[in-house]
Amino acid sequence: MNYALLAPEILLTILALVVILLGLLVSDRSKNVLGYLSAAGLIASLVYIIGTKGEGSLFYNAIVVDPLSQIFKLIFIIVSLLAVIASISYFKDNRNQDEYYALLLLATVGMMVVASANDLIALFVGFELASMSTYVLAGFEKKNPASLEAGLKYFIIGSLSSALMLFGMSLVYGITGSTNIPAIVEYFRINPTAAITTLNVIALIFLVAGFAFKMALVPFHMWAPDTYEGSPTVVSALLAAGSKKMGFVAAFRVLVLALVAIRIDVQMAFAILAVITMTYGNIVAISQRSIKRMLAYSSIAQAGYISLAFVVTTQLSISGGILLALGHALMKGGAFIAVAVVGYMVLSDNKNARNTDDLENFAGLGKRAPITAFSLFIFFLALAGIPPSAGFIGKFVLFYSVTVEAVRQASTWLLLVVIIAILNSALSIYYYARVIRYMYVLPPTGEKIKEPAPYVIAIVLAVIGTIGIGLYPEPFIRWAMDAARVLGVS
Amino acid sequence: MSLYTYLLIAAIMFTVGAYGIITQRSGIKILMCIELMLNSANLNLVAFSSFNNNSTGQVFALFSIAIAAAEAAIGFAILVALFRVRDTINLDNINILRW
Numbered sequence: 001m002n003y004a005l006l007a008p009e010i011l012l013t014i015l016a017l018v019v020i021l022l023g024l025l026v027s028d029r030s031k032n033v034l035g036y037l038s039a040a041g042l043i044a045s046l047v048y049i050i051g052t053k054g055e056g057s058l059f060y061n062a063i064v065v066d067p068l069s070q071i072f073k074l075i076f077i078i079v080s081l082l083a084v085i086a087s088i089s090y091f092k093d094n095r096n097q098d099e100y101y102a103l104l105l106l107a108t109v110g111m112m113v114v115a116s117a118n119d120l121i122a123l124f125v126g127f128e129l130a131s132m133s134t135y136v137l138a139g140f141e142k143k144n145p146a147s148l149e150a151g152l153k154y155f156i157i158g159s160l161s162s163a164l165m166l167f168g169m170s171l172v173y174g175i176t177g178s179t180n181i182p183a184i185v186e187y188f189r190i191n192p193t194a195a196i197t198t199l200n201v202i203a204l205i206f207l208v209a210g211f212a213f214k215m216a217l218v219p220f221h222m223w224a225p226d227t228y229e230g231s232p233t234v235v236s237a238l239l240a241a242g243s244k245k246m247g248f249v250a251a252f253r254v255l256v257l258a259l260v261a262i263r264i265d266v267q268m269a270f271a272i273l274a275v276i277t278m279t280y281g282n283i284v285a286i287s288q289r290s291i292k293r294m295l296a297y298s299s300i301a302q303a304g305y306i307s308l309a310f311v312v313t314t315q316l317s318i319s320g321g322i323l324l325a326l327g328h329a330l331m332k333g334g335a336f337i338a339v340a341v342v343g344y345m346v347l348s349d350n351k352n353a354r355n356t357d358d359l360e361n362f363a364g365l366g367k368r369a370p371i372t373a374f375s376l377f378i379f380f381l382a383l384a385g386i387p388p389s390a391g392f393i394g395k396f397v398l399f400y401s402v403t404v405e406a407v408r409q410a411s412t413w414l415l416l417v418v419i420i421a422i423l424n425s426a427l428s429i430y431y432y433a434r435v436i437r438y439m440y441v442l443p444p445t446g447e448k449i450k451e452p453a454p455y456v457i458a459i460v461l462a463v464i465g466t467i468g469i470g471l472y473p474e475p476f477i478r479w480a481m482d483a484a485r486v487l488g489v490s
Numbered sequence: 491m492s493l494y495t496y497l498l499i500a501a502i503m504f505t506v507g508a509y510g511i512i513t514q515r516s517g518i519k520i521l522m523c524i525e526l527m528l529n530s531a532n533l534n535l536v537a538f539s540s541f542n543n544n545s546t547g548q549v550f551a552l553f554s555i556a557i558a559a560a561e562a563a564i565g566f567a568i569l570v571a572l573f574r575v576r577d578t579i580n581l582d583n584i585n586i587l588r589w
Contacts, residue, residue, distance in 0.1 A: 121550050128557045132564050139568050146586050148572045153587070155568055156520055159561055160511055163527035166554055167504055170534035170547075174497075177542050179550060226587040 005054045005065040008045035008073065009112050015041040016105035023098020031097045035088035035454075038101045042081040042108070049073055061180060062119035067482035071322055072115035072249040075329045078465065079242035080108040085458040086234045086337045089344070100140060104238065107133035111246045120169045120179040123250060127165070127214075131158045134243055138231040150230025154239075157213060157223035165210025171203035185257050204266075207254060214247030217307060218277040221300050228296035228336075233343055233357070236292060237336035240299045241329040248306060248325055256313055256487045270310040271417050278304030278424045286431045291339050291357045294431060295332065298383060301428060302328050305421060308398055312414070315489050316401035319480035324394025326476065327382065327469060331391055334462025335379040341372040341455045349446050362435055364444025369451050373439045375459045378466060380432035385425045388470035395425065397477065496537035503530035517569045517579035521562060528558045 003010065019034050026033070049070055057064045084104060091097050110130030117123035135158060139151020173179050175197075176187040209220060216224040228236040281301030288294040302324070309321030343356035345368060365373040382389035385396075399418050406414035469476055503526055510523030532551045539547025569579050576584065 135564055142571045145575050149584050149586055151568050155565055159524045166531040170531045173547055174538035177544050179546050230587050
């Protein structure tokens with residue numbers, strides 16, 4: 001077996017254990033170093049994944065390394081790198097930093113295992129590794145009731161979703177007699193009549209529900225706003241930008257393969273789910289005063305756009321979904337980190353401030369923290385889908401692919417879905433523009449602050465990524481197309 | 491007993507657990523209901539494995555038992571931390587976050 005394929009996972013696991021061990025040995029004050037160590041490990045993994053285009057399978061075909069797994073690993077590592085860099089400032093001088101970084105690295109490893117999983121057992125174990133680490137991360141500020149509440153809500157809903165998923169997996173195993181995803185697909189290809197039984201439909205519903213909880217699709221979204229609002233802001237960035245994509249890669253691997261194999265007509269069901277999700281997310285986002293909550297609803301809306309990929313399941317639509325997932329990871333991660341800077345700014349004015357992400361605190365941000373304000377401006381435009389940005393490229397490929405399919409099938413309602421999605425994009429500009437108005441038009445409420453260097457580095461990296469993919473999308477589109485080809489869609 | 495008896499018991503356990511999560515307000519009871527749901531899936535796996543003469547299901551069940559134990563530990567840890575701050579684990583009182 002070629003363990004070199006799994007070098008990033010192995011490196012990050014060892015690093016997580018080393019970080020915990022060092023946390024026991026060094027003094028509380030020198031724990032700040034652990035953040036730099038974690039960042040270095042993540043950068044090494046990132047370079048390895050971009051540099052080597054390895055392919056292969058390990059552990060009796062339970063883990064595969066292919067373009068699909070690699071592009072999602074890229075997303076997870078980028079998000080976790082941004083979160084770690086920002087945490088160097090956010091958790092500065094916190095005496096539990098060692099546990100924080102170790103959990104963050106383990107969460108990343110869990111997400112990477114899900115990206116590579118080719119077997120339901122590996123998928124479940126990876127899911128749980130990532131989920132359990134993030135339950136603790138969400139409740140990490142253990143003196144802060146809001147953070148603990150966020151952790152508890154996330155834990156209850158998260159374990160409910162894993163129970164649903166496990167139950168669905170047990171039924172799939174019962175029907176097909178295997179947990180290996182290609183073997184399951186093969187079984188349905190050989191026995192097409194076995195595909196459309198009641199038990200099968202129940203299994204499919206359980207699996208979709210389990211994944212949809214992680215993707216935060218309506219009606220499985222109710223945990224997301226609470227959790228993103230209450231968690232430490234850098235953890236919200238990890239959850240919204242990383243953990244959510246884990247649901248998508250699992251859904252791509254299991255659902256798309258299964259749907260292509262069993263040919264059940266669920267196009268309509270996914271279209272309804274996607275349209276409700278994007279509309280609900282955008283409409284509720286308008287009325288939010290808390291920016292973290294607004295970003296949470298906007299990421300529900302983005303999940304709605306990405307799930308358009310399941311509606312048509314063509315190569316183009318799936319690569320559009322992957323591109324939007326990549327873009328969303330950068331934009332949303334960057335936006336949450338920018339909100340963390342505002343929190344830092346408000347707390348340095350007044351140590352006991354509450355609701356640091358309130359809209360009022362963004363007044364005059366353009367004068368008080370110019371780099372943060374300008375980056376947030378770019379992230380918002382990118383989230384709304386304005387070129388040249390990663391958000392535009394993703395949305396363009398996705399909407400274009402659905403239009404192509406609508407024309408091919410001569411189907412009016414598919415065209416209607418695209419129109420609703422575009423109108424939704426326009427609607428989202430309204431609530432982003434409101435924050436931009438607060439930042440640049442209203443007068444500042446305090447002095448200009450010095451933005452801490454780690455935050456600035458994280459935000460600037462996210463801006464470079466967002467604009468870079470927008471200006472030079474070709475290699476990413478090609479990578480995403482390769483990734484979609486793995487799923488055997490045409 | 492036939493396979494369907496086991497599947498029926500598992501389905502009943504699953505429903506009881508889901509019902510409990512929706513109706514119960516105590517954090518501990520909710521954790522118990524989550525365990526019930528996970529174990530119903532384990533029962534399914536073991537039953538299928540035994541009736542299909544295929545050991546993969548039992549391996550899966552072992553993995554999921556270990557994961558359920560870790561999950562319970564994390565749940566209790568969060569509840570203890572919450573109890574220290576708020577002096578309650580009744581979910582009706584845990585409502586700072588809402589729109």
